Amino acid sequence: MSKPRILILYAHPAAHRSRANRLMIEAVQGLDHVQVHDLYESYPDFHLDVRHEQQLLSQSDLIVLQHPIHWYSMPALQKEWLDVVLQRGWAFGHDATALRGKSLWLAASTGGDHAAYQTSGRHGHSFDAFLPPYQQTAQLCGMRWLEPLVIYGAHQVGEAALEEHARRYRRLLESYPDWPAADAPQPTAA
Structure with a gap:
């Protein structure tokens, strides 16, 4: 049986300044069943080729969805991508089956450390409180939502921890959908 095909929609508006996301992308380069699609590199003008994007999804x-968390959500181009690519009648709605049965996974980095994403922390909520739009998108499109892979405090995490996080990301993508319990997504805290 062939490996499942994986599409990484990478959306980092300042990829050249990234530590965590850059290492994660570098770690998965060369996996033959994984395609990294850099949205900011492909669409610097935000004019998306909807048919091409839908073909990649199909x-x-x-x-x-790999990106840093911006204002408790996704970067602007990732949101634009969702708005124009996941069209009614194709991704959701009556008889729309293009994404049904596929899986959706968030691989995110945060600037705030794990303690900031607690009810007593700076953001006043756990990270899970910010996930409903992602989860609902998966549900609306008939997709399976997978527990996110999060690295907290990406600016403060040491190199060794970042490298281990990137290796774990690669292991998870290599073994998908048969994630070993030891590698199942759990947040990496700063």
Whole structure:
């Protein structure tokens, strides 16, 4: 049986300044069943080729949204991508089956450390409180929502921890959908 096809929708508006996301992308380069699609590199003008994007989705079994968390959500181009690519009648709505049965996975980095994403922390909520739009998108499109992979405090995490996080990301993508319990997504805290 062939490996599931994986599409990483990478959305980092300042990729050249990234530590965590850059290492994660570097770690998965060369995996033959994984396609990294850099949205900011492909669409610097935000003019998306909807048919091309839908074709990429149609060919994939797992769709990964990889990005830093911006204002408790996704970067602007990732949101634009959702707004224009996941069209009614194609991704959701009566008889729309293009994404049904596929999986959606968030691989995110935060600037705030794990303690900031607690009810007693700076953000006043756990990270899970910010996930409903992602989860609802998966549900609306008939997709399976997977527990996110999060690295907290990406600016403060040491190199060794970042490198281990990137290796774990690769292991998870290599073994999808048969994630060993030891590697199942759990947040990496700063």
